[in-house]
Structure formats: C-alpha cells, structure tokens
Amino acid sequence: MSKSNERNYGVYDLCVIGAGMCGVPAARHAINYARHATTKPYKVCVIGPEETQMIPDRDIWSAHYDEGRITRMSDPNWIWSLLARRSIQRYRKLEQDTGINFYSEVGSLTVGAEYIPVVQKTANDTGISVATLDNSQLQSKFPFLNFGDEDIAIYEAQNAGHISPRKLVRAQLIAALELGCDVIREIVNQVTEDNLLNGAPVMKVKTDSGRTIHARKVLIAVGCFTEFRKLLPVEPNLIFSPQTVTLVQITPEDAHRIEKMPSIIYRGKGAANWPGDALKNKDGAVGYYLLPPIQYEDGKYYIKMGHWDELLKGFLTTAKEVQEWFLGNGDENLGKQLEQAIINVVKDIKILGVHIDRCVTTRTPTRRPYIDLISPNLGVLLGGNGYAAKSSDELGRLAAHMMVDGCWKEQQLAWDHFKLQTK
Ligand SMILES: Cc1cc2nc3c(=O)[nH]c(=O)nc-3n(C[C@H](O)[C@H](O)[C@H](O)COP(=O)(O)OP(=O)(O)OC[C@H]3O[C@@H](n4cnc5c(N)ncnc54)[C@H](O)[C@@H]3O)c2cc1C
Incomplete structure (x- = not known):
C-alpha cells in the first residue's frame, strides 16, 4: 500500500488525520455515507505515514503494527459489546470486497470467576450467543490448556476469535481507495482554521514536509500521538498506558496440535501447579490476555500474551515519555513473567524463541472512546482504551456520520457516551 493515489482534489470535504485502525474506516464510511446524502462527490483524504521501524529519527508509529488482536462480541460493558457486534458483522463483507483475509473465527474464551456473571448478563441482555462452561467442561474442551480448579468460562464459539490489525487496516485502505479516497503518506504538523472560502471557514492542514492541504472539515484520529504535533486547540484528557x-515462537507441529485454541481473557486465581507469582497483582489475582498460535509475516508461529494495567509501575504522561517507551525494549521483568505465564497455561509447547514487544494504549477516564466535535469543522476519534481494534469499523462509522452530518443522529448509542473530556 505504498503508492499514493492522489487525485489532487483541491479543497477536501473531509480530511482524516491518522491512517490507522480507526481513521481509515472513518474515511471509508464518510464517502459511503455522503454518497447517499448528496449527488455531489464527497472528497475525502486520509493522511498518515506507512508502517515504519521504531528508530530514533522518527516519533510517530501506531498501535496496530501486529498480527493479533482479540475480537469478541461479549463484553462486561454493553456499549463496547455493541460496537464490537456491529463491526464483526461487517468483517466478512470487507474481506470479500477487498480480497484481504484478516479475521480468524477461532472463538473467544473469558476465563476466571470474577466477572463471568457480568459478561453473561451483558450477553443475555444483548442477545449474544455464549456458552457457560463449568470447570470440568472447560478442562475437557481444552485439554491442552491449564486452568485452575475453580475456573469457569464463557465460550463464544462464533463471531469471535482474532483479527490481524495490519491486514484489517490494509483492507480498509483498499476499500477506501476504491471509493475514491486520497491516501496521503505524510505526517501532519499543524491544523488551523484558515480564511473563509466562499463564505465558509476552511481548515488548513500543514504536513512535516511543508505541504498544505485544505479541507472543510478535519477529523483527528491519531491514537496516542495527539500531543506530538499541533493538531488540536484543546488538550484531550488521555492516559497513555505502556x-x-x-x-513465544512455537513449532508448526505444536501450532497444529493446538489449532482449536481460542483467544483467551483470564482473570482468576490461577492453577495450584503454576510455579511462582507470574502476573499476580497485590491481591494474588492473575490477569492476562492470550492469543492462540498465529503465523506472522516471517512465516513463524507465535503465541502472544499481554498483561492487565494494574501490573504497571505507572502511566506515560508526555509525548517524550511515549516516544521513549516506543524506542525502548518494554518492561523486561513483565516480559519474563508473561513468558512464564504462557508456559503455565499452554501445556507441552516447545519454545523456539522469545520476543518481547511494546506498544501504547490510549485510555480515557470514561473508558469509552471520544467521538466528538470540538467545533463544527473539527472532530476527534480518540481513546481506544485497548479495545478498539475489533470495533474500529463501527467507531470509524460513528465518527464519519458525525462529521458528515455535523451532529449526532445515531439512535441506539447516545452521543453523551462519547463526549470529549479535556484537561
Ligand atoms: C499491545 C496491544 C494489544 C491490544 N490488544 C487488543 C485486542 O486484543 N483487541 C482490541 O480490540 N484492541 C486491542 N488493542 C487496541 C487497539 O490496537 C487500539 O485501540 C487501536 O489500534 C487504536 O486505533 P487508533 O486508530 O485510535 O490508533 P492507531 O491504530 O495507533 O492509529 C493512529 C494512526 O495515526 C497516525 N498518526 C499519528 N500522528 C499523526 C500525525 N501527526 N499525522 C498523521 N498521522 C498520524 C499513526 O501513524 C497511526 O497510524 C491493543 C493495543 C495494544 C497496544
């Protein structure tokens, strides 16, 4: 996707800044939606750099440079559940339209004791089909996994599993290009309101390379990089979580042996035979998320695990700290605990190699994304809270409609849920 397709539209109707998980679907949906509302073409561009190495002379990357993100309709929170449901229902169509397969429907398992009733209740209330597994059902259905004797689970066999964030973004880009979206591979340096154009204000978007792009409206969807450039007249209340x-790299034989492994979210006491204190919080509870074997672009199979935020030493507060985190090696101690926890949970795997990676999630005090207008011409789509990959298509759609309409017409999800909070 390196080729620029620019049609040199002059003044765009909408410029989306951030060609990531949420920005690209926003651009795609905006063109689609506006098409039905007007006979005139709706000119959209999305601006953002391509995937780059984390090297010191760069400061902007993305939260989607990976092959595995858990996707599931079930959730303790009905809003996230609905956002995921609407997105997941569109995955296969997007795959067919673009020829990019990004979705593996291997199912999802939420294990433990603590929030199983809450997830079950949300699933019941929203009509999501899940099965509750008692401990013996859990052990017999997944004999290659090692859970505790008290653990029970919610199993979502359909409409759940994992997606490749890289491939999903690629599919969204192809679909957006197909609709006539311009993809501009630059970093935006500054956004300002310019002089009136035929009586209406116009937004001026300046890039690092010195180029200027004009648009009637601008949507900022830059993930954790809001403060790296002068994009907004306000400071969104965001917390950056390292x-x-x-x-762990496993053999193709092991990957095949455990191919029925679903994506897993765990919150419980662990098993008695787990050695040590890997991933235990101060109350003795263990928490992690775990992806089944996925073949990465190097052809090798990896199982991936991440931790809960309560094990963090602290959050990142400045752009400099975010940049330093991306350029570092992650938390090596946590990385080792994660490796041990994978060995604890996935039985009898032969480990060929271990790789510790790092990333940043962007949290909001509401734990919901911000989809809001700062002015009639400037909107935000920020704050994935670590959950937005699976729901990015619907988040993009909601933001796109807001930008095209200039207001919130969505009925089932009130705008109040997504209102921006500033510092
Ligand atoms: C380790 C990890 C595990 C996760 N696991 C899951 C999971 O299992 N399930 C799930 O649903 N979600 C998960 N997430 C969350 C999910 O990946 C994020 O919520 C999602 O990527 C956020 O999308 P975004 O578009 O807001 O940000 P991003 O995907 O980061 O996209 C922002 C884009 O903006 C661009 N940009 C930034 N600044 C500028 C600028 N000045 N000019 C132009 N472009 C700019 C960036 O290059 C980037 O491409 C995980 C995240 C991490 C880090």
Missing part, C-alpha cells in the same frame, strides 16, 4: 507483550 504495554509489554511477549511472543
């Missing part, structure tokens, strides 16, 4: 993940 994430460490461990990927």
